[in-house]
Amino acid sequence: MRPCVTISLVPEARGGPFVFWDDLDEALREARECGFPAVELFAPDASPLQQADLKSKLRDHDLELAAVGTGAGWVRHGWTLSSPEDSVRIQGSDFVKSLIEAAAPFGAAVIIGSMQGKSPSPGERADALGRLRDSVAPLAEMAEKSGVSLLIEPLNRYETNLLNTLAQGVVFVDSLKPSKLRLLADLFHMNIEETDCAAAFRAAGDAVGHVHFVDSNRRAAGFGHLKFPPVVEALREIGYDGYLSAEAIPLPSPREAASQTMRAFQQYVEQPSA
Ligand SMILES: [Mn+2]
Numbered sequence: 152m153r154p155c156v157t158i159s160l161v162p163e164a165r166g167g168p169f170v171f172w173d174d175l176d177e178a179l180r181e182a183r184e185c186g187f188p189a190v191e192l193f194a195p196d197a198s199p200l201q202q203a204d205l206k207s208k209l210r211d212h213d214l215e216l217a218a219v220g221t222g223a224g225w226v227r228h229g230w231t232l233s234s235p236e237d238s239v240r241i242q243g244s245d246f247v248k249s250l251i252e253a254a255a256p257f258g259a260a261v262i263i264g265s266m267q268g269k270s271p272s273p274g275e276r277a278d279a280l281g282r283l284r285d286s287v288a289p290l291a292e293m294a295e296k297s298g299v300s301l302l303i304e305p306l307n308r309y310e311t312n313l314l315n316t317l318a319q320g321v322v323f324v325d326s327l328k329p330s331k332l333r334l335l336a337d338l339f340h341m342n343i344e345e346t347d348c349a350a351a352f353r354a355a356g357d358a359v360g361h362v363h364f365v366d367s368n369r370r371a372a373g374f375g376h377l378k379f380p381p382v383v384e385a386l387r388e389i390g391y392d393g394y395l396s397a398e399a400i401p402l403p404s405p406r407e408a409a410s411q412t413m414r415a416f417q418q419y420v421e422q423p424s425a
Contacts, residue, residue, distance in 0.1 A: 155396035189217040200253035216257040231268025232286035260300040291330035304335035307343040333360025349385035364395035372415035
């Protein structure tokens with residue numbers, strides 16, 4: 152397992168759970184100074200990934216691009232992959248496609264979180280899930296051809312009524328087999344929705360493709376009341392060897408949230424017996 156830290160380049164997402172904000176160069180420098188080997192980018196669109204110098208900037212700071220979020224499609228445009236409106240779904244799908252294309256040269260994963268949308272009413276949930284599946288199937292196929300890992304993220308009940316738990320995520324992922332779609336397991340959402348976070352990881356097994364490493368209150372790991380040792384133990388048991396990415400509120404400051412994440416990573420993952 153390796154640590155990772157989030158950077159938002161989306162002004163409309165201000166107040167959201169991203170550690171570093173706005174200034175990519177500054178964020179890359181700080182991420183490296185804190186000891187992170189990788190960053191996760193929340194971009195307004197594909198353009199920051201298409202900048203000719205992003206690769207060299209990452210190389211200069213010895214950083215990998217672990218993953219790219221697609222939530223700006225929802226935050227900035229109101230697009231989702233489950234909307235009853237064809238045009239909204241198509242625009243949402245095109246947006247995710249553009250990010251898959253842009254992420255491919257970096258070997259970065261692409262995340263579908265808020266772009267899953269929500270059902271207008273509980274009675275329409277099955278239909279909305281069906282539309283989500285129909286939208287994600289071709290995206291998963293495209294991602295696989297591009298060598299990109301596509302991730303779908305269960306969210307807490309206040310954000311969606313489609314995929315809330317890892318178990319629901321596993322059913323969704325299984326319904327799209329043989330695609331290699333996998334789950335992004337976010338500890339903030341899991342703390343709200345799961346009966347037992349460690350048991351949820353064990354049950355999800357190799358469906359877990361990425362982890363948002365964050366505390367119960369969405370602050371940096373260690374700044375809330377989540378019990379990390381059983382979670383890390385469960386991740387080891389399932390053989391998870393991906394990123395633990397800090398998608399956390401930047402309190403008391405971005406730098407402090409980043410440093411605290413690294414301290415928690417060292418304490419819970421690198422030296423769990425110390
Ligand atoms: Mn998340």
